[in-house]
Amino acid sequence: MKNSGLLLGAAVLVTAASSLVYAEEPQSTKVAVGMxxxxxxxxxxxxDDTYRFTLGNDGAAFDYILKRGRFDANTPVSWYVGVGGWSEWDHKEFGARVPLGLKWDISKGWEMYGQVHPELNLYTGPELQIGGALGIKYSF
Known part of the structure; x- marks a missing residue:
């Protein structure tokens, strides 16, 4: 649990540091919430379509979206690649992950996404595994 706390603490520090940079600029922060x-x-x-925090029944995760792109200007589907970390509550497992995802703009403000994320489990030694996610968000 100590290591997972360090992982989540690092994610909070990165977000706090980035919010200080944004505080100097007169831009508003785009916020999206969902399930x-x-x-x-x-x-x-x-x-800001960049920092994704996930808190669930089984654990928590943080993803930093590195790159986003579109397949075609006429389609509502786009792709993204990121890096992040995850931790589980019960099994005390933790590690790094690389989200590879698709985002679909359903309607104004509503987005649906699906991703696979290769994971490196670091709890008992390096072990590769794969995970996935499916979600819906509303942007303010």
């Missing part, structure tokens, strides 16, 4: 199946049933908070 997902990621760490079992989860609540999702996303800031």
């Amino acid at each position: 997902a199946i990621d760490q079992e049933l989860s609540v999702v908070l996303e800031l």
Whole structure:
């Protein structure tokens, strides 16, 4: 649990540091909230289409979206790639992950996303595994 606390603490520090940078600029922060199946049933908070926090029944995760792109200007589907970390409550497992996802703009403010994320479990030694998530968000 100590290591997972460090992982989540690092995610909070990164977000706090980035919010200080944004505080100097007169931009408003885009906020999206939603639900997902990621760490079992989860609540999702996303800031500026870049920082995604997931808190669920089974654990927590933080993803930093590195790159976003579109397949075609006429389709509502886009892709993204990120890096992040995850931790589970019961099994005390934790590690790094690389989200590879698709986002679908359903209607104004509403988005649906699906991703697979190769994971590196670091609890008992490096072990590769794969996870996935499916969620829906509303942007303010």
